[in-house]
Amino acid sequence: MRLTPAMERYVLHWGEMGARWSVNRSVAQIHALLYLAPRPLTAEEIADTLAIARSNVSMSLKELLAWGLVQRTPVRGDRRDHFEALRDNWEILTRIVEERKKREIDPTLSILRACAMEAAADGQTAAETRQRIEGLLEFLETLSLWYDQVKGLPRPVLVGLMRMGGRVARFVPRARVAGKRRARGG
Amino acid sequence: MRLTPAMERYVLHWGEMGARWSVNRSVAQIHALLYLAPRPLTAEEIADTLAIARSNVSMSLKELLAWGLVQRTPVRGDRRDHFEALRDNWEILTRIVEERKKREIDPTLSILRACAMEAAADGQTAAETRQRIEGLLEFLETLSLWYDQVKGLPRPVLVGLMRMGGRVARFVPRARVAGKRRARGG
DNA sequence: AACGGGTTTCAGTAATTTCTGAAATCTTCG
């Protein structure tokens, strides 16, 4: 398919962005192309449009399918595979976040737990260091818990929260303000 | 400085994590080391501990200083530079997010605006494609606005919100629920 | 079971990124 200059700019930039987040350039470009394309494309069309090898397209599509960002769509009267990107921006965002959390944050939590235990037991790691590991573990666990709760909210509620911006602050109970539980009296 | 096995595990893992987020391994390892170290370290100590070249340490520290994650700390009676990592986890997180937003999200917004304008004017980009670019632009602008508001909240309020988890949903006004403004009436 | 269109795999090559060591520079002190 023909890329208009606007599309080309978009695709190239997306490729760069991908690279900065450790998503390989071809993968990101293909994603961008499918996201923009007004109809499902075949692997070959993708290869031609982006001027990359057919085999590269194949591997990259496999990756995108694994992330759930692209799906195969059958097209009547054509036995080639056609591919189409997920279009809902919220859905795209949550898939990416979910996947990276699973691949990176969760393993990090395990390792931190292991480090914390080992440091507590080995009798040679400085107390300060131990506390730092434990503190980070706790911090990440809190964030992770928060994320698990928020991701479960219905989409419209999420959008509503977003729209409220900083105004949600109003609803944080005084007593909950960290470290201030007993502050009223003292 | 001597690394205990727990520290070594932590440092190595952090290096890997860095790599997956496009932070070079040495930079991430140095950050991890300084984060754990119970006292400020000299560049040479860092190089010895991690077994990497002195010059590499120098460049990496420069990077970490630029991110504001590490600072120089003078030590009485020693004219060498000593380095120390920022310890507050919230502060670390917000610095990283802020910096990456500035370097990656903001430029992306500019480019999307340019693409949207170009696509609207060129008379050859498919209507669907134009809408997709505009939709993404709007989506990212909303997120960006939300982030700007939330990052301005005082730390204790942020922590409070986090602790509330999904319960904040309760406070989203019905009328604000997206696309439902007129839904009450039927 | 052989053909043909389509797809995937993978070994080797190309490109990119990271790291090093030698040299240059800066800084402090006598």
Added chain:
DNA sequence: CGAAGATTTCAGAAATTACTGAAACCCGTT
């Protein structure tokens, strides 16, 4: 000013990552 210690720079080496093309594979059709 100049020596000694400390730091930074940078060209090239090493390591990593991405990409390609040829070959293998799959699967419906005849």
